Amino acid sequence: MSLKARITEDMKTAMKAKDAPRLAAIRLLLAAVKQKEVDERHELDDDATVAVIEKLTKQRKDSVTQYAAANRQDLADAEKFEIAVLAAYLPEKMSQAEITAAVATAIAETGAKGPADMGRLMAVLKLRLAGKADMAEVSQRVKAAIS
Structure with a gap:
């Protein structure tokens, strides 16, 4: 099963479980993948999908530091949750x-x-x-x- 198919299945599971925060994070990811596909005019493979996930994760990490500096812990926590959801789709990191x-x-x-x-x-x-x-x-x- 491709990574994109796995993400889509997880979105369906989140819908059925009525897990709104997880569903929102997965939809955000799928929208970013779809946007990249439209921009490049071809379907992304797993490596390109991982690159999109890494980009989104980096953006979320930057946002966490900005929110923490502005004493907005509620927003920082929301970004951290999205990072955790995105991290589930990344390959295992090297030691x-x-x-x-x-x-x-x-x-x-x-x-x-x-x-x-x-x-x-x-x-x-x-x-x-x-x-x-x-x-x-x-x-x-x-x-x-x-x-």
Whole structure:
């Protein structure tokens, strides 16, 4: 079953259970996926759907920090709930050791020697780790490794 089909089935389940907050979050996700499909004029595969989910999750995390800074805990809690719903559709994240090993392997393959090679190294790692690891964390590991 594709990721999009799984999300649609979860939407139906939320409707039947009358779980309004979960249903709203899933509908938001499906709307974002549909918008991306309309923009690109083709149906999204699982990898592209994961990219949409990651984008929405990042937006929600940014909103949580903004709401917390404005002392709007009610809105921050709503965003955190949406993050939890979205996280259920993301693939399992890599461990710290796996990320470190992937960075070391990429450095060995590309022959990166210093900060000037970071862009090339990150391009290789992004292809391998997209959806599996937080790319900001990967970037920090790369900086530490090639410094």
